[in-house]
Amino acid sequence: MKDRDQWNSKVGFLLAAIGSAVGLGNIWRFPYVAATNGGGAFLLPYFFAIITAGIPILILEYTMGKTFRGGAPVTWARMNRRFEWLGWFQVMIAFIIAVYYFAIVVWVVSYIGFSFTQAWGADPSSFFVEYLGLTDSALNLGGIQTSLIIPFVIIWAIAAFIMYKGVSKGIEKACKICLPILFVLMLVLVIRGVTLPGAVDGLEYMFKPDWNALKDPSVWVAAYGQIFFSLSIAFAIMLAYSSYLPKKTDVVNSAFITATANHGFELFAGIGVFSIMGYMAMMQGVPVSEVAGAGIGLAFMTFPTAISALPALNALFGICFFGALFTAGITSLISILQAVVSGFHDKFEMSHKKAVTVVMVPAFLLSFLFITGAGMNILDIVDAFINNIGIASAGVIEVILVTRFFNPEKLRQEANEFSNFSIGRWWVFSLRIVTTVVLGIMLFLNTKDYLYNGYGEYASADVNVFGWGTILFVIVIADALTTMKGKDGYRDLDKIAYKEVN
Structure with missing residues (x-):
């Protein structure tokens, strides 16, 4: 196989890994999840989950990628030929996420422009619905929305430019530019937020502990x-990212740095978001719980209302907020695409540019679904199923295969070989017992809920086509790619040539 690209430095890898982790969900999902699950008390199970699942799995994946030198399918195949299917299952999950992630970043770009004049007016919710041309059903496409075409092309052009440049010259450089910008923009938001009247009420809503919630x-x-x-x-x-690491990289330290930076950013963003929610609640004379929201509603409906209500510098504040979403979205988007690209590049020995084309063309065509009038409805359903069923399934299978059908002690020794501090046997225990049980419960509860109750207020046909249909699509394509013949030796690490960077 041809030499694989590598990160120019450990710092470049860490910035890319942090850029992948720090995405849209950090800004609009974590604060609401914390606030509605015990507030300050939620931080206890949250940090417990980081120690028992987040960091252990990061160490696991960093070690696997660095050791077996391939994207997910090839890495799993080199561990055991029968494991390759899981790699393609994970890759197809990433592919689906990339397709709809484009749409969200497209909306963000438009809202950067809208921020200059607060074009959303007095009713941002109605404006957003009209802007999307939202239909009443996921199956009622309503045609492509022409107002979305220009930002759609802009985002595709940016993503394609970065991806064709490769790992070191494209993704690494993009993250080195975007991450500092993201931090500065978020710093502006937090400083402005905590200085607003009513900010304390918002922070109290997010951080006030409800210890009874821990019993749930x-x-x-x-x-x-x-x-x-x-x-x-x-x-x-x-x-995929760790497969481009030099052999002597300290993966344990890298995992702790990535997790600490990501979760620190989540808490930091939460302070800014709920400070502003507190101000908004005070202005409207209602409890914070009535204005607080999560996901798309927070970004495109609630926050524009808050921006318009600010006493000064409204346009600047709007540009900072949506600019932060844009930079977070881009670094996450290119990481998701690279996960898919590496799968094709490594198994079929394609050139990087050919692999990018193989991935980007079908992704481009499928992403048109999300700029139709049904785009947000489709996105909502697909996102729920791919995260709560798809990723949860991949996580459960991953830890079971590693801890039950592979010797995790070998991976622990590999992780410790070049690390400044070693991980003990607690690492294997966390993966084998704690993570497996909790993820298994999460997958069971999510699947049971969707089977018995459907999802949201969508018709069963919508859920079957775009929810369960998406999961079926991922499984079928993963199976087809697994059975396809790869280049000779793609499963054999000893036959793979790669650049050694000391």
Whole structure:
């Protein structure tokens, strides 16, 4: 096989890994999850989940990628030929996420422009619905929305430019530019937020502990779900990124740095978001709980209302907020795409540019679904199923295969070989027992809920086509790619040539 690209430095890898982990969910998902699952008390199961699942799986995936020198399918195949299917399952999950992630970044770009004049007016919710041309059903496409075409092309052009440049010259450089910008923009938001009247009420809503919540198993499940959602684990990204590491990289330290930076950013973003929610609640004379929201509603409906209500510098604040979403979205998007690209590059020995083309063309075509009038409905359903069923399944299978059908002690020794501090047998215990049990429970509860109750208020046809249909699509394509013949030796590490960087 041709020499694989590598990161120019450990710092470059860490910035890329942090850029992947620090995505849109850090800004709009974590604060709400914490606030509605015990507030300050939620931090206890949250940090427990980091120690028992987040960091152990990061160490696992960093070690696997660095040791077996391939994207997810090839890494799993080199561990055991029968494991290759899981790699393609994870890659296809990443592919689906990349397709709809484009749409969100497209909306963000538009809202950067809208921020200059607060074009959303007095009713941001209605404006957002009209802007998307939102239909009443995921199956009622309503045609492509022409207002979305220009930002759609812009985002595709940016993503393609970065991806064709490769790992070191494209992704690494992009993250070195975007991460500092993201931090500065978020710093502006936090400083402005905590200086607003009513900010204390918002922070109290987020951090006031409700210790009784810890008795609820769903709170603990939510903590583990947030960790998987946030750290980009179990769906091929970190396996791919770590496969470009030099042999002597300290993966244990790298995992702790990545997790600490990511979760520190989540808490930091939460302070900014809920400070502003507190101000907004005070202005409207209602409790914070009535204005607080999560996900798309927070970003495109609630926050524009808050921006318009600010006493000064509204445009600047809007540009900072949506600029932060844009930079976080881009670094996550390119990481998701690279997870897919590496799978094709490594198994079929394609050139990097050919692999990018093989991935980007079908992704481009499928992403048109998300700029139709049904785009947000489709996105909502697909996102719920791919995260709560797809990633949870991949995580459960991953830890079971490693701890039950492979010798995890070998991986522990490999992780410790070049690390400044060693991981003990607690690492294997966490993966084999704690992570397996909690993820198994989470997967069971999610699957049971969707089977019995459907999802949201969507019709069963919508859920069957775009929810269960997406899971079926991922499984079928993963199986087809597994059975395809790869280049000779792609499973054999000894036959792989790669550049050694000291």
